[in-house]
Amino acid sequence: MADIPTAAISRLVTYLRILEQLEAQDVSRTSSNDLAERANVTPFQVRKDLAYFGRFGTRGMGYTVAVLKRELVRVLGLNQTWNVVIIGMGRLGQAIANYPATDYRFEYVGAFDIHPDLVGTTVRGLEVQHTNQLAHFVQQQAHTPGRVDMGFIAVPPESGQAAAQALVGAGVKGILNFAPVVIQPRTLERAGHHEVSEEWHGVIIENVDFLAGMKRLAFYILNPQLKITDSEEHL
Amino acid sequence: MADIPTAAISRLVTYLRILEQLEAQDVSRTSSNDLAERANVTPFQVRKDLAYFGRFGTRGMGYTVAVLKRELVRVLGLNQTWNVVIIGMGRLGQAIANYPATDYRFEYVGAFDIHPDLVGTTVRGLEVQHTNQLAHFVQQQAHTPGRVDMGFIAVPPESGQAAAQALVGAGVKGILNFAPVVIQPRTLERAGHHEVSEEWHGVIIENVDFLAGMKRLAFYILNPQLKITDSEEHL
Numbered sequence: 225m226a227d228i229p230t231a232a233i234s235r236l237v238t239y240l241r242i243l244e245q246l247e248a249q250d251v252s253r254t255s256s257n258d259l260a261e262r263a264n265v266t267p268f269q270v271r272k273d274l275a276y277f278g279r280f281g282t283r284g285m286g287y288t289v290a291v292l293k294r295e296l297v298r299v300l301g302l303n304q305t306w307n308v309v310i311i312g313m314g315r316l317g318q319a320i321a322n323y324p325a326t327d328y329r330f331e332y333v334g335a336f337d338i339h340p341d342l343v344g345t346t347v348r349g350l351e352v353q354h355t356n357q358l359a360h361f362v363q364q365q366a367h368t369p370g371r372v373d374m375g376f377i378a379v380p381p382e383s384g385q386a387a388a389q390a391l392v393g394a395g396v397k398g399i400l401n402f403a404p405v406v407i408q409p410r411t412l413e414r415a416g417h418h419e420v421s422e423e424w425h426g427v428i429i430e431n432v433d434f435l436a437g438m439k440r441l442a443f444y445i446l447n448p449q450l451k452i453t454d455s456e457e458h459l
Numbered sequence: 460m461a462d463i464p465t466a467a468i469s470r471l472v473t474y475l476r477i478l479e480q481l482e483a484q485d486v487s488r489t490s491s492n493d494l495a496e497r498a499n500v501t502p503f504q505v506r507k508d509l510a511y512f513g514r515f516g517t518r519g520m521g522y523t524v525a526v527l528k529r530e531l532v533r534v535l536g537l538n539q540t541w542n543v544v545i546i547g548m549g550r551l552g553q554a555i556a557n558y559p560a561t562d563y564r565f566e567y568v569g570a571f572d573i574h575p576d577l578v579g580t581t582v583r584g585l586e587v588q589h590t591n592q593l594a595h596f597v598q599q600q601a602h603t604p605g606r607v608d609m610g611f612i613a614v615p616p617e618s619g620q621a622a623a624q625a626l627v628g629a630g631v632k633g634i635l636n637f638a639p640v641v642i643q644p645r646t647l648e649r650a651g652h653h654e655v656s657e658e659w660h661g662v663i664i665e666n667v668d669f670l671a672g673m674k675r676l677a678f679y680i681l682n683p684q685l686k687i688t689d690s691e692e693h694l
Contacts, residue, residue, distance in 0.1 A: 227686040231466050233678055237671045241641050262641060300674050301681035308673075315557055319550035320669065324615050330673055374676055380559050398680040400672050406476050406497060428679040432672040434555065436472045437635050437665045438543075438565055439535050441609055443468055444663040445633040446536035451462040 232273045236296060238263050239270070243293040255286035302328040309334035309361070309372050309396070311387040312379035313342050313352045316402060320378055321348045333370045334361055338383075355390055362394040374398040381405050388429070398428050404435040467508045471531060473498050474505070478528040490521035537563040544569035544596070544607050544631070546622040547614035548577050548587045551637060555613055556583045568605045569596055573618075590625055597629040609633040616640050623664070633663050639670040 242262045246254055256270040263270070274280050277299045281287040297303050306329060310317045313335050321332055335350040336358050337343055343354045353361065362372045375391035377384055377399060384403030389410060391399055401407055409424035444450075477497045481489055491505040498505070509515050512534045516522040532538050541564060545552045548570050556567055570585040571593050572578055578589045588596065597607045610626035612619055612634060619638030624645060626634055636642055644659035679685075 230675075233675050234671070236678075237674045238641060240674070241639065241671070245641060262643065299678070301677040302674060306673070306677055306680075315550070315554035319554040322550055323669075328674070373680065374673070398676050400669070400676050402669070404476065406473060406480060408497065426683060428676065428683075430672045430676045430679070432667060432669045434558075434635070434637070434667045436469070436476070437667040438541070438609070439472045439475070439537060439563070440465075440468050441633050441635050441663060441665045442536040442541055443471075443534070444665070445541075445608065448661055448663075 228276050232276060235263065235265065235269070235273050236277075236300065239273070240293065240296040240300065240302075243289050243296065246289050247293060252289050253286055254289055254292070256281075258286075297328075305329040305331055305369075306373045307331050307333045307365075307370055308374045308376060309336060309358070309391075310376045310378055311336045311355060311358070311391065312377060312383070312403075313337040313345075313347055314339070314378070314380075317376075317378035318347055320376060320402070321350070333365065333372060334358075336361075355387070358390050359394040362396060366395075372396055374400060377401045377403050377407075379403055392423050392427050395423070397426055399430070401429055401431050402433070404433050406431075463511050467511060470498060470500065470504070470508050471512075471535065474508070475528065475531045475535065478524050478531065481524050482528060487524050488521055489524055489527070491516075493521075532563070540564040540566055540604075541608045542566050542568045542600075542605055543609045543611060544571060544593070544626075545611045545613055546571045546590060546593070546626065547612060547618070547638075548572040548580070548582055549574070549613070549615075552611075552613035553582055555611060555637070556585070568600065568607065569593075571596075590622070593625050594629040597631060601630070607631055609635060612636045612638050614638055627658050627662050630658070632661055634665070636664055636666045637668070639668050641666075 239259055242259060243254070256267040260267040260270045278295070280292050280295050308330055310321060310332060313321070314337070317335065317337070321335065332348065332350060335347055335352045336355040337352050338355045342352050345352050365371050375396045375398070377387045377391070379387045381404050384401065384405040385407055387403070388399060388401065388407045399407070407429055409427065410421040411418040412421045474494055477494060478489070491502040495502040495505045513530070515527050515530050543565055545556060545567060548556070549572070552570065552572070556570065567583060567585060570582055570587045571590045572587050573590045577587050580587050600606050610631045610633070612622045612626070614622045616639050619636065619640035620642055622638070623634060623636065623642045634642070642664055644662065645656040646653040647656045
């Protein structure tokens with residue numbers, strides 16, 4: 225398979241959201257033109273993004289909403305269960321855990337914090353454990369259906385790197401980071417140069433950074449005359 | 460100025476974050492190679508992204524952290540005050556309003572909700588008003604230093620579109636949308652075809668969708684063999 229730009233994956237998720245909205249409106253057919261308009265990209269971009277993963281429509285005939293949705297669900301791995309632990313159960317962690325629309329099969333299996341006021345409380349049926357129990361918890365769950373697939377970081381910015389290290393040290397390979405920090409893998413000095421330490425190999429970090437969103441918005445408001453494109457190539 | 464891909468703006472924000480972290484570590488010089496490694500893109504991409512906005516370094520000499528940071532702050536418009544209203548003061552809206560790291564000059568000037576339990580309560584010093592007061596509030600503030608520049612949508616998904624319409628109807632042109640919906644501009648039927656209604660002209664929407672982040676993460680965990688690139692061109 226060719227290299228896939230991260231932006232294409234973001235767009236796939238947007239197309240899926242649009243297909244869900246179309247389905248909710250009882251719309252059964254769509255087209256790359258229609259998807260493109262709703263997603264604010266070019267029809268060529270829609271076709272190119274989908275083509276990374278197969279042939280989903282019939283040329284000139286468009287797409288069946290339910291079929292394309294099912295295919296995107298499969299491509300994105302949303303037809304399986306993903307078990308999640310949350311590090312940081314302050315307001316942000318609680319808002320995430322309680323958010324009504326956790327769609328698909330994401331299951332919260334553990335909640336962690338270091339603050340004595342929070343440890344021992346219950347959030348959405350989960351008892352908040354001390355973060356120093358994380359490695360033990362992950363290990364205990366490893367060969368059960370409750371195996372931890374992802375960790376969410378919802379701690380204050382100054383604790384973001386430490387929370388990431390706790391997750392990665394415990395063997396969690398997928399991180400959704402809400403803290404406004406760029407997390408760096410741990411490096412070890414070996415024979416005079418820095419090497420990424422082994423537990424960080426294969427770790428994937430996705431950032432959901434609302435402060436970054438605020439900054440992008442400021443830029444766009446300030447520059448209404450700019451021609452901004454969601455597409456990656458100038459067509 | 461050339462067309463700028465949205466992904467370049469996202470990367471500028473990441474570069475700024477990295478520069479802040481370098482500054483906090485008392486690092487005074489950096490290079491496109493160093494920034495690239497920390498941001499997980501190519502050095503060419505760093506130089507290209509910066510080149511949209513001017514010449515910031517001396518060829519072969521790299522960048523002064525403080526200078527490049529100041530320039531990015533200026534480019535992104537973060538050296539001015541941005542006044543924000545939040546629609547939706549449930550757990551998510553409260554978490555946003557109370558988040559400790561609202562850096563730069565973003566000021567929350569109004570908080571709105573429709574729920575009787577929330578209207579009249581105080582969050583971070585702001586009295587929560589009923590959303591039906593939004594248009595009046597925006598108008599009242601229009602010619603004061605408290606002028607509303609941005610609206611954040613932190614409502615449940617089924618209310619996302621209505622909250623956007625309330626903001627846009629009140630004249631707010633910049634929206635940071637936390638609800639997991641793809642917001643569509645209102646269209647009016649005129650002479651048999653649909654036209655975007657006037658109040659939506661020039662509206663800018665940025666999405667901070669954590670459910671989308673979860674889905675991207677699922678895809679990446681499922682496809683560790685894929686070559687994923689943050690760069691927009693294959694170099």
